Amino acid sequence: MKKISESTIRRLSKYYRSLEQLIARNTDTVSSDQLAEMDGITSAQVRKDLSFFGTFGKRGLGYNTRALKEQIGEILGLSKEWRVAIVGAGNIGKALVNYGEFRKQGFQVHLIMDSDHGKVGQTIQGLTVESTDHLPQLIKKQRIEIAIIAVPSEAAQRVADELMEAGVKAILNFAPISIKAPEGIQVKNENTAIEIEALSYFLTNQG
């Protein structure tokens, strides 16, 4: 398949969620105009994105919601279960263990670790917090594919290095720094502070 841009992948994730909502409301077909309206995107863009993967819809009839959701899920790799580890059992780490949206999409947290010996041994949603002292062994034993970093900034790059060394190829980073990674390893930064600062900029400069 042709390489798909970051922004297309993001829009596919949005269409996927809108389709879930439509299916929950027992809607069988959807037009590109409706999907566009739901996601705040132009319908030309919706048609372009979806045509990229072959013709799903029939002109005038729209798309079958279930079939389209399944095909997008396939493209995004949501039809399999992903084995996830979380490093950092603070507030963010704990919230993510319980995050329904992850579970629903097949991201299963099998491991949570912390360097704080006061937290090691605690139970979160049936998972026992393990020590990061054993990170490499635990990552391998649990066959972790995606790791989430929820540790303070100072520790984030070191944790990332250990994770990559242990074979993790995909990292979602919640620490407010840019993680450096070699080619072939994908790092996504989830920086909530950056989003709220964009709001602060907007409020400050709206004149």
Next chain:
Amino acid sequence: MKKISESTIRRLSKYYRSLEQLIARNTDTVSSDQLAEMDGITSAQVRKDLSFFGTFGKRGLGYNTRALKEQIGEILGLSKEWRVAIVGAGNIGKALVNYGEFRKQGFQVHLIMDSDHGKVGQTIQGLTVESTDHLPQLIKKQRIEIAIIAVPSEAAQRVADELMEAGVKAILNFAPISIKAPEGIQVKNENTAIEIEALSYFLTNQG
């Protein structure tokens, strides 16, 4: 001041964080090359971004870390305190009340609300969970400027409408749907599931 693009604002947030790190390490000056290296951006881009706001640095001498941090903070509106409300006292809402990165940057949570009467009256970090039944009055009384939505998808647009009706001009949305808002109101979506799905796409299609 000229209107600054979304992506420039995001990079300014990154520079701001890198400068914080440098100052913590007692580094007095920084070159655009160093900032570029820290944030994974080209140094031409760093110079371009910073020149946008007038000349901060002296050729060959680099930028004064403290002065540059202060000026970027000013631009981003971080030199004032913002009054923040959180709607939804679930895991995400709770994690955000405690989120040090918000507090440090001047985002102060003054109000947390939930529609679940079982949660109303609970205390989180010294804040009592209030009922969303009184949302408009509470938002006004607390003079809330930025609201964070951490409720399930089905409730998110309704909550957003109530917040905007009550005068909130900036919303950070954690529900996995696109919030519709009229012009003049800024909504940022923080969709963690979209980030992890981009990783899943990468792992599925890396060949």
